[in-house]
Amino acid sequence: MECIFCKILRKEIPSKEVYSDDLVYAFEDINPVAPVHILIIPRKHIEGLDKLSQEDIPIIGHLLYTAKLIANRLGLDPSSGGGGYRIVSNCGKDAGQSVYHIHFHLIAKRQLGWPPG
Numbered sequence: 001m002e003c004i005f006c007k008i009l010r011k012e013i014p015s016k017e018v019y020s021d022d023l024v025y026a027f028e029d030i031n032p033v034a035p036v037h038i039l040i041i042p043r044k045h046i047e048g049l050d051k052l053s054q055e056d057i058p059i060i061g062h063l064l065y066t067a068k069l070i071a072n073r074l075g076l077d078p079s080s081g082g083g084g085y086r087i088v089s090n091c092g093k094d095a096g097q098s099v100y101h102i103h104f105h106l107i108a109k110r111q112l113g114w115p116p117g
């Protein structure tokens with residue numbers, strides 16, 4: 001089966017770009033659960049956190065740093081008066097993973113509950 005996020009990376013499916021570079025791409029989630037809901041994905045197809053290998057460590061570090069840069073750009077940093085944000089990566093069916101191309105959700109701009117549902 002074709003990976004929907006690989007299609008987004010190839011621009012075969014349109015997306016609302018938030019950030020792009022050689023390693024990662026960020027875009028608005030099609031089904032937002034909060035006023036800010038951005039997906040950050042690597043250009044490399046990795047199915048999920050369980051499929052990460054040691055060679056992917058720099059990509060994931062870059063991806064998380066990108067999340068921080070985006071959050072900063074959107075004024076979400078708690079250290080600068082923003083309300084904060086949550087980064088989530090669902091791994092496997094019990095966690096609710098529905099797209100098997102690793103991604104981090106950046107969710108913000110509403111009070112989030114804990115524990116998650």
Ligand code: DGP
Binds near residue numbers: 013015016031
């Ligand atoms: P998860 O359930 O954690 O695997 O998250 C997958 C997310 O991907 C979900 O929040 C909806 C989003 N999504 C699925 N298909 C598309 C799409 O075609 N475009 C966009 N922008 N988001 C999508």
